[in-house]
Amino acid sequence: MPVTLHAHGLFQRNSTYYDGPALITECGIPPGSQFTYIIETRDQSGTYWVHSHYRMEGIDGLRTALVILDQDMSLLDEYDEDVLLTLEDWGQEPNNDLMERLQVTPFAN
Numbered sequence: 001m002p003v004t005l006h007a008h009g010l011f012q013r014n015s016t017y018y019d020g021p022a023l024i025t026e027c028g029i030p031p032g033s034q035f036t037y038i039i040e041t042r043d044q045s046g047t048y049w050v051h052s053h054y055r056m057e058g059i060d061g062l063r064t065a066l067v068i069l070d071q072d073m074s075l076l077d078e079y080d081e082d083v084l085l086t087l088e089d090w091g092q093e094p095n096n097d098l099m100e101r102l103q104v105t106p107f108a109n
Contacts, residue, residue: 001031001054001055001057002022002027002028002029002030002031002054003022003028003029003052003054003057003062004020004021004022004026004027004028004029004052004053004054005018005037005050005051005052005053006019006020006021006050006051006052006053007019007039007048007049007050007066008048008049008050008051009046009048009049010039010041010044010048011040011043011044012039013040014040015037015038015039015040018037018039020053021053021054022053022054028054041068042071044068045068045069045070045071046067046068047065047066047067047068047084048065048066048067048068049063049064049065049066050063050064050065050066051063051064055096059091059095060094060095060096061088061090063088064086065084065086067082067084
């Protein structure tokens, strides 16, 4: 199954073709292949959420946090530590199996 990634909150300046569902704004990355997303983040720092944008992969766990550090580190002395905590709901079965069992057509992309 191919994969594409979508990052919530990134500006995507000059790279909107990386931001969306497979076969709409970009081709899916085939299994066993590699692809490097190159996204300009010069004016951004913070924590963002990245997830798959192909069928139900994001719901089934293909998601993560993306931390972009402030380049000048001006706020480094303002806090003691960083703690990153992500929470998610896990189902009893993969979402594609659940959709098939319920006879619901999953999103194409």
